[in-house]
Amino acid sequence: MAEHTLAPPLSEVDVRKLTLEDSVLINGTVFGIRDATQIRIFDEGIQPPVDLSGSVCLHTAPGVRKLPNGKYEKLSVGTTTSTRMDRFVPGLLERYRVRALVGKGGLSQTSVDAMQKFGGVYLAIVGGAAALETMQIEEIEDVWWEDLMPECLWKFRVKNFGPLVVAIDSLGHSLYRNVQELAAERIRQFGFG
Amino acid sequence: MTPSDSHSTPDIHIYETLELVARDLYIKALQEIPPDVRAGLSHGLETEKCDGNQTAGRILLVILDNIRVADEQKTLVCQDTGLPIFKVLVGERLNIDIARLKESLRRGCVRATAERPLRSNTVHPLTRKHTGTNTGHGIPVIKLDVVPDSDLIEIQMAPKGSGSENMSFLKMLNPSEGVKGIKKFVLQCIFESGARPCPPMIVGIGLGGTSDVAMSLAKEASTFRHIGSRSSDPDVAKLEEELLGKINETGIGPQGLGGTTTAMAVNIEWAHTHISQNPVAVNIQCWRGERAEVVLDGNGKATWK
Numbered sequence: 001m002a003e004h005t006l007a008p009p010l011s012e013v014d015v016r017k018l019t020l021e022d023s024v025l026i027n028g029t030v031f032g033i034r035d036a037t038q039i040r041i042f043d044e045g046i047q048p049p050v051d052l053s054g055s056v057c058l059h060t061a062p063g064v065r066k067l068p069n070g071k072y073e074k075l076s077v078g079t080t081t082s083t084r085m086d087r088f089v090p091g092l093l094e095r096y097r098v099r100a101l102v103g104k105g106g107l108s109q110t111s112v113d114a115m116q117k118f119g120g121v122y123l124a125i126v127g128g129a130a131a132l133e134t135m136q137i138e139e140i141e142d143v144w145w146e147d148l149m150p151e152c153l154w155k156f157r158v159k160n161f162g163p164l165v166v167a168i169d170s171l172g173h174s175l176y177r178n179v180q181e182l183a184a185e186r187i188r189q190f191g192f193g
Numbered sequence: 194m195t196p197s198d199s200h201s202t203p204d205i206h207i208y209e210t211l212e213l214v215a216r217d218l219y220i221k222a223l224q225e226i227p228p229d230v231r232a233g234l235s236h237g238l239e240t241e242k243c244d245g246n247q248t249a250g251r252i253l254l255v256i257l258d259n260i261r262v263a264d265e266q267k268t269l270v271c272q273d274t275g276l277p278i279f280k281v282l283v284g285e286r287l288n289i290d291i292a293r294l295k296e297s298l299r300r301g302c303v304r305a306t307a308e309r310p311l312r313s314n315t316v317h318p319l320t321r322k323h324t325g326t327n328t329g330h331g332i333p334v335i336k337l338d339v340v341p342d343s344d345l346i347e348i349q350m351a352p353k354g355s356g357s358e359n360m361s362f363l364k365m366l367n368p369s370e371g372v373k374g375i376k377k378f379v380l381q382c383i384f385e386s387g388a389r390p391c392p393p394m395i396v397g398i399g400l401g402g403t404s405d406v407a408m409s410l411a412k413e414a415s416t417f418r419h420i421g422s423r424s425s426d427p428d429v430a431k432l433e434e435e436l437l438g439k440i441n442e443t444g445i446g447p448q449g450l451g452g453t454t455t456a457m458a459v460n461i462e463w464a465h466t467h468i469s470q471n472p473v474a475v476n477i478q479c480w481r482g483e484r485a486e487v488v489l490d491g492n493g494k495a496t497w498k
Contacts, residue, residue, distance in 0.1 A: 001247055021248050063272055063312045076312070078272030081356055081389055105356075105389045106449065124450060126252055127356065127391040128271040128481050129259035135266070150312075163255065165248055165450060175248075176388060179451045183384055183443040190439055192377040 005160075009054025010099040012119035018166045020173050024123055026161040029141075030102070032060045032154030034080060038088040040145065041096075048153060049144045053097035058125075059085060059104075061150040064140065072140040077156075078130030081105040082122070090114035102164060106176035115170050122168035124175075136161045201344045202288050203491040208297045210493035211346075215301020218350035219277055219327075220309055221497075222485035223269045226260050229420040230395075230482035233457035234260075237393050241452050249452030253393075256447070256480055271481050274311045275352030277302045277333035280417050284343030287491055294346075295335055302328045314355070336409075346489040351416045357390040357479040363408055366471040375400065375473050376436065382475040383440050383456075388449020391479035395420065395458045396440060399474035400429070402464035410462035411476035416484065418460040426463065433459045447480075457482075 001021050006014065007028045018024065031052065040046050063076040082103030089111040092098040099120055101107075104127035115121060125133065142155035167175040187193055204210070234256055241249040263270045279298050283289055306313050306327040315329040316322060327333075340347070362382045366374045379398060397415025399407040424430045437459040446452025457480075466472060486498040 023251065060272075063269075065310070075310070076269045076272040083389060104391070104448065106387070124448060126255045126259070126448060128273070128354075128479055129255055130272040131263035131266065131268045131270055132255065132259040134268060135262055163251060165251070165448075167450060175450050179445055179449060180384075180387060182451075183387075183445050186443050187380050187384060190376075190380065190442075192373075192380050 008056045008099070010056065011054065012099070015099050015119055015121045016170050018121050019169050019171070020166055020175050022166040024162055024164040024166060026056055026158055026164070028157065029055070030156045030158050030161060031055050031057045032062060032156060033057050034059060034061045034151040035085055036148045036151035037145065037153050038085055040148065042088055042091050048096065050142075050153065050155070052092070055098050056100040056102060057092065057098050058102040058156070060154070062140070062154060064150065072143060074134055074137055074140055076130050077134045077137050079104050079125045079127055079133065081127070082107055086111055093118040093120045106174070107168060109174075109177070112168050112172060112174045112177070115168050116172040119170050121166055121170055123164035124167035125162070125164055200286050200288050201491050204493045207289070207491070207493050208293050210489065210495070211294060211297035212300045212304065214348065214487055214489065214495055215279070215298045215350070216305040216308070218348065218485045218487060219302055219305035219311075219352060222350050222352050222483045223271075223274060223311070224263055224267060225485070226263075226270060227419075227482060227484050230457070230480075231260065233420040233482070234393065234480065237447065237454035237457060240454055241447070244453055246446070246452045248450050249447045249454060252447040252450065253454065270483070271354060272312065273354035273356065274314060274327065275354045275483070276314060276358070277327060278336070278351045278353055278412075278416065279333055280336045280349040280413075282338050282340045282347040284345045285339050285341050286344040287346065289346070291337065298333055298335060299328050302326070302333050344491050347486075348489070349417050349484060349486045351484045353416060354479055354481065354483070357394065357477045360386040360390040360477045361408070361411075362475040363404060364473050365404060366473055368469060368471045370471060372432070374471065376439070378473050379436055379475060380439060380443070383443065383445070386477060387445060390477040391481070392445060392449060393447050393454045393457050393480050395460065395478040395482055396436070396456050397476040397478065398436070398459065398461045399472070399476070400461060400463040401466035401472060404472055406464050407472040407474035408476070410464060411474035414460035414462040415476045415478040418458075418462070420458040420482070422460065424461055424463075429461050429463055433461050
């Protein structure tokens with residue numbers, strides 16, 4: 001288990017170095033995306049207004065307060081379950097060259113295959129640890145598609161964001177799959193299979 | 194003793210007090226993790242350290258660190274402000290207007306949402322239109338019961354998050370499937386939930402009753418029972434112990450990334466059931482185990498637990 005500190009934009013080489021259970025901290029830009037953001041990109045076919053190549057995207061809809069100068073103040077930023085947005089993963093990687101997704105709950109085998117093919121990783125954050133996550137977000141730098149509030153496209157500046165666990169690497173491995181296979185085996189051994 | 198002697202009339206401001214208490218319960222539950230949950234998480238960390246599981250240990254450290262940050266900075270532990278649920282036990286000797294009590298609890302939720310402010314989660318199930326207040330038709334959920342020989346109001350409040358609530362299950366098993374069928378169903382639910390309910394979790398199980406009662410008992414078990422408590426029925430207590438052991442043996446672990454701390458507790462609540470029924474309900478609470486408790490006397494004096 002190695003420890004890494006990464007600063008996006010990330011190259012394919014950067015993410016291919018990461019292996020299961022490595023610990024990752026991120027400094028710099030992280031984009032926030034959620035269901036509605038990706039429905040707009042993929043189902044409505046609207047290009048994202050910002051270049052996402054090499055980016056790290058976080059599955060979130062932050063709690064924010066709008067300030068008189070038009071900027072947003074963070075109130076509580078946490079992570080939502082990634083499983084719901086699984087179908088967008090191959091498109092994010094292939095078409096927009098996103099290199100890392102940060103979420104909780106894991107992704108399907110289709111996404112694991114896409115990570116391997118296009119060079120991407122899934123970094124597990126601790127779900128529910130919003131107090132810490134909010135503190136690690138230094139500023140909300142930009143926001144697009146405010147009509148989707150709170151599921152806009154967010155640009156956060158983060159410092160020592162994590163620790164994140166490499167839960168799906170770019171070599172076809174998934175920690176979730178390993179754990180599920182073990183759990184299924186144990187349940188069979190109980191005689192409940 | 195005449196009826197007038199055995200009943201007490203509460204302070205005239207009791208309903209305003211209840212409104213403020215409901216507001217503060219909602220905010221406290223989101224900011225302060227209960228002591229039994231903290232102990233459960235710390236125990237999990239020790240277990241994972243002994244097992245040498247670095248990933249699981251790291252996750253539990255982050256969780257405990259997150260709780261510390263929320264304590265110090267008075268911030269929300271998790272961004273999910275949940276759906277508000279109240280469990281209210283009213284002393285039978287108190288002459289309280291139940292309709293006004295319920296309205297006070299609702300108003301407390303509206304005030305917490307506006308004044309803190311909190312993200313509102315309540316939407317219409319078909320139109321998905323937001324109410325913006327964390328209240329609405331049937332929300333807050335209020336579970337009310339009357340306690341004999343008491344003139345107190347005991348309130349427990351839980352803002353139930355969706356990640357764990359979405360992992361709810363009910364099965365009307367055949368009586369012939371017996372206890373083995375119950376165990377098998379619970380293990381299947383845990384397997385199916387995997388990483389999604391934010392383990393290490395509290396597993397609530399409702400046995401018996403009718404279908405709705407089973408589900409309600411499961412919620413009571415996951416949300417209002419304390420970690421470390423055991424059922425007073427020895428057979429049920431034995432099943433709690435056995436299932437906790439088996440769930441942790443699955444190796445799902447903290448956040449579903451492997452380890453032995455999958456659940457901090459398995460709590461079972463039960464009711465008698467029909468000769469031809471064997472209902473089993475499962476409801477899960479996430480690691481946050483959010484819950485706040487207060488006791489009010491008739492003068493509106495609050496004792497926070």
